[in-house]
Amino acid sequence: MKKLIIRLISAALCCFMICASLTSCSSLRSTDKEQETVIKIGDYEVPYELYRYLVLNYKLQFQDKEDDWNDSKKAEEMTKEINALVESSLRDFYAVFSLATEFGVDRENPAVNAAVEAELEATRNGYENQKAYIDALAEGFMNHSTFELLQTNAICSDELYYKMMNDGAIKADEEYLKEFIYGDGFIRIKQILVIGESSNRVHDGTVYIPEESHSDEEAKAIAELAHSKAIAGEDFDSLVAEYGESFQMFGNKDGYYICEGYWDDINNDAVFALEIGEISEVVESSQGYSVFMRCEKENGYIDKHFDELRDKYTEAQYSLAVEKRADEFEITTTELYDSISIKDMSWEADKK
Secondary structure (H helix, E strand, C coil): CCCCCCCCCCCCHHHHHHHHHHHHCHHHCCCHHHHCEEEEECCEEEEHHHHHHHHHHHHHHHHHHHHHHHCHHHHHHHHHHHHHHHHHHHHHHHHHHHHHHHCCCCCCCHHHHHHHHHHHHHHHCCCCCHHHHHHHHHHCCCCHHHHHHHHHHHHHHHHHHHHHHHHCCCCCCHHHHHHHHHCCCEEEEEEEEECCCCCCCCCCCCECCCCCCCCHHHHHHHHHHHHHHHHCCCCHHHHHHHHCCEHHHCCCCCCEEEECCCCCHHHHHHHHCCCCCCECCCEEECCEEEEEEEECCCHHHHHHCHHHHHHHHHHHHHHHHHHHHHHHCCEEECHHHHHCCCCCCCHHHHCC
């Protein structure tokens, strides 16, 4: 889950002037095709440039299956999977704007615009010249306009989070939080995570890439072996050290203290179905193949890490609010969407 960080930015008048001159440069302008609507999320029109940014980044997850694009059935399956990932990302993206408007955080507000412009200028100033800046954006399949939109969303997200906290939309008074965290609101989980070739390493930054990569079948077999040893009574911490591939679990005998909404739905449902001392079956998710064990919480750990757990709770509540709004959107596609071949889409082809 993305860590929310408040941005306290004051922008000087000169910053506006510099950024205004940058945006007016022809090399930073989007083409007509890049601005064309490819899909609608509720009433929000998604430009092709943002759709392309998501598609090309998600395609990277399938780069080990490049030859599969030549198989029509496999290509169709990968296209559906990429479109599903893109749709989910767009729902969350525009849910932030929708909720932000509801809570009085206007993306067109001068203060928001000032923060965005300051971020853009600070980023551009990190490069030798404008060409170097544009080339750096292209490495991430972005143009200036897409980067600006992403920055606007990030700033609105931060402001929305704190607005919801201050307005009480996220209940966070200390008495309630103590009852929630020390009570049943939080559980303690240990995880053996094994990643395969299809695991979403972008989604979960806690994994490392093993010296010898696993196929999905190999990763599942390793997880199943670890599971069989765990249910046979072998020490779970030792199995984590032997088979686990999560940075956050290395040498971590405390495990994770989490609440509903902090993890993705698949892993969330799996761990909250466990009783204390119970070990899950092998759980397949975008992270990889996991074996979980629910453990008894320790009040001493909660005492020491209360502020951290409070942040986990408030971030999870924010995430749940965004997900709820995202689920409410209806999606409609355009003729441009129907004409796009994800298989053939590339940055180079678009820039010819």
